[in-house]
Amino acid sequence: MTKEEVAAALDEIGTLLELKGENPFRCNAYHQAARMIQQLEGDLHELVASGKLAEVRGIGEALQEKIATLVTTGRLSFLDELRASVPAGMVQMLRIPGLGPKKVKALYEQLHVRDIGELKAACERGEVARLKGFGDKTQAKILEGIEFLQRQGQRVRLDQALPLAEELMEQLRRGGHVQQIAVCGSVRRRRETVHDLDILVCSEAPQPVMDRFVRLPQVQQVLAQGPTRSSVVLVQHIQGEKITLQADLRIVTPSQYPYALLYFTGSKEHNIRLRQRALSRGWTLNEYMMGTESQPILAKTEEEIYAALGLAYIPPELREDTGEIEAAERGELPVLVEESDLRGVFHCHTTASDGRATLEEMALAAERLGLEYLGIADHSQSLTVAGGLSPQAVRDQWQQIDRLNARLHKVRLLKGTEVDILDDGSLDYPDELLAGFDYVVASVHTHFQMSREAMTARVCKALAHPAVTMLGHPTGRLLLKRDGYKIDLEAVLRTAAQYGKMIEINAQPQRLDLDWLHVKQARALGVPLVINPDAHALPELEYVRYGVMVARRGWLERRQVFNTRSLPEVLEELQRRKQAWLSASPARKKSAHRSH
DNA sequence: GCCGTTTTCGGCCCGACTGTTTTCAGTCG
Known part of the structure; x- marks a missing residue:
């Protein structure tokens, strides 16, 4: 086992x-x-x-x-x-x-x-x-x-589906006769949850590949088996959870591959638009070819198919028919943010609250990952179940951070907090303490059962607080487990835009909160987003990759994601925000100095 | 079940909230 x-x-x-x-x-x-x-x-x-x-x-x-x-x-x-x-x-x-x-x-x-x-x-x-x-x-x-x-229904999260797809593809590759292989469908589009795996293979000897597929150890049941397509039910244990989902394998010839890749990636809505476009040029478009019987439009890649249709290449994450075709036509597609663009993170926990790694361990891990800055944001005092920090514990942590920063050279630790938004919308620390942080993430962890109006007012009030830099996991949802609390997210985004606050894309793969659709809305409103791992352990620092997937589905470019900025840029911006607050309330300026 | 310079028994994270009760059990994080 x-x-x-x-x-x-x-x-x-x-x-x-x-x-x-x-x-x-x-x-x-x-x-x-x-x-x-x-x-x-x-x-x-x-x-x-x-x-x-x-x-x-x-x-x-x-x-x-x-x-x-x-x-x-x-x-x-x-x-x-x-x-x-x-x-x-x-x-x-x-x-x-x-x-x-x-x-x-x-x-x-x-x-x-x-x-x-x-x-x-x-x-x-x-x-x-x-x-x-x-x-x-x-x-x-x-x-x-x-x-x-x-x-x-029977859906699984992307972080469960991706490794399973990778493993299947590796097993198929090892069997030989596989020239190209890709996972298509909603996994390739990076949907946060999926209900099946679509594997596409290009091979000149399909039979042995197909035979191998239906005999893979994960296969519990064969639903259908033919020469070019088979469907099976897979059972696999991932992260201690038993996962059951359907997987389809399609096998095409090398010349059909780009058309099949496009076709099986979808979405259905996107494909319909493309076929209409082909039709208007007198062509058919299906999983095997484009053009007419007598005059096929030959393409070796998806890029060439899009180009033949008069479109710029549309990345899979955008293929939902939510405006990408129009943008591609005008040549106005976003240049999507990439994981390598991220220079740091702002929401991580340590053993001081409910994290499993110490401050130093987190810092060293961040250094190994090549991050320029690592923002520590442990829980605040009232969240006792998660080891929320008392004001004294906060000051102790600040001293620890100063000491570590004095000897760390590659990574800079930032003093943050994930402060609870209390049920009345106030924050769980006094202003005097908040003024000592480099930045503040504000999140809801309690009283989930409020009315939509009350929750919206609560979160908006917190966003209006001048100490708050960003809103953490805006809906509190857990994928496939718990709906987010009832909240008017558009009102929240508008409030964020009004006060110039940032919104987190919480990259914990069971959260992925904010969701991509609202990310897109936030983008349209000019609200800056931050991709945070909400890491409670060292490996979770790498969760940002899932956050990047959400950001890409939300059309985000590098400049719209705050943590793509360099350390000096980040420090300058955080300082600017703090100064704006403190200069408006001179009394706090003094205490902010004292706490350092 | 595990664990132990409180060491072979008696703790083990525990406080808030909800909905049920009439002082508390169950669930959640």
């Missing part, structure tokens, strides 16, 4: 134990072990064989033994027995927002509800509201939650 599979098995044990009402600490030990296994460096088989597993924090004798059994035999009777004693539908019920193990257990024991379908029926009959500990509101919330789940 792989690391991912072992982690998934341990996680499942923890969940099943929860559903059985086991000691929560025992359950958590399994979840914790799953996380540790997942982030282990090195080969799990070797770690087991060498006994090094014992050195991993949170893995004792019992877990070592279970992990060893899983790794070597691929099974665990303890898990099999647990699975047999808990209906599989109960685990699914946990995905309903607001439903935890205790409630699911009560529903099963008292109403014999075994899965989401039965739960829905029980809610509709009003039985759930009559249970002790439940009520009308809980029942309504459950129904709402079920609807949410069904709306999401």
Whole structure:
């Protein structure tokens, strides 16, 4: 078993134990072990064989033994027995927002509800509201939650789909007869979630490639198999999560490849526009060719196809028919920001709050990544669950940063904070303290259930505060798990534009918040954006790549992303903003000096 | 389940919020 599979098995044990009402600490030990296994460096088989597993924090004798059994035999009777004693539908019920193990257990024991379908029926009959500990509101919330789940369907996040696609392509390449290969569809367009993988291969010997594809180890079911196209259901463990999704393989000849690449990348809406354009020139356009039977328009690349249609090359991220064709016609497509344009980041956590790496470790990692500046933004005091910093802890961190900056040469640490926006829109630190930071990220972490009006007013009030530099994860959404809080984002963007505030593209792949459509809106409003990793651990610094994907889908150019600026430019801008505030309130100027 | 210069038992992060109750259980982060 792989690391991912072992982690998934341990996680499942923890969940099943929860559903059985086991000691929560025992359950958590399994979840914790799953996380540790997942982030282990090195080969799990070797770690087991060498006994090094014992050195991993949170893995004792019992877990070592279970992990060893899983790794070597691929099974665990303890898990099999647990699975047999808990209906599989109960685990699914946990995905309903607001439903935890205790409630699911009560529903099963008292109403014999075994899965989401039965739960829905029980809610509709009003039985759930009559249970002790439940009520009308809980029942309504459950129904709402079920609807949410069904709306999401079977989609997976981009950060799960991309590595899976890469792995499939590598396996196909290794089998030979593959001249070119690409992942198309929504993955190539970098949609934040996708529901299938479209792999395109160009080969002069399609049969062996196709045979190999349907026999890949991840393939659970073959839905269709033909000479040029096959569909399968894949099952793969990624980041300790079991992923099920469909994958299609198409195989074309070398001369067909550019047309197929364009066609299968989509979007459907974009393709329709292109075909209309071809038609107006008397041509047909499909996945195999463009032009007429007698006079094909030969193209070796997508660029040449676009050029033949009188268009500049449109990057896949823009192919949504949201104005890209008109822009390409006029030669006004944006030159999209690239990962290599980023010079630093502004939203990272350390062990001072809920991060897993120390300030120094983060700094050294940033140096290795070649960043010019690393903004530290730990949580503020009222977010005690995430280890929010007291004012004294903030001042201690400032001193640490000064000391580190004195000996670091390649990277400069910036003093930031992720200050909570309290429910009344005020900030979680006094102005005197806020004045001592280089910049301030303001975020909502509590009171998600407000009305849209109240939440909008709350966030806008925070944006209007002169200390605030940027708004963190503007909607609080978790992809496929939780809708963002209700908020009028356009009003927020307008407020940001009015006060000259920046908006974060939170690049945590489970957030990707702001979403691309609103990024595009922000761009149109002239609101500067910042791509932040919201890193809670060293590897998460590299999450910015997903933020760049969102930025590109949002048409952003380099100059519209604040952290593409050099350190001197950034320092100058932050200083300018601070001066504007402090000169308007002289009393704070003094305290800002004192705190340094 | 794990862990231990509080070391083999008794903690383990815990406070806020919601919706249920009439003092608190469950969920969330």
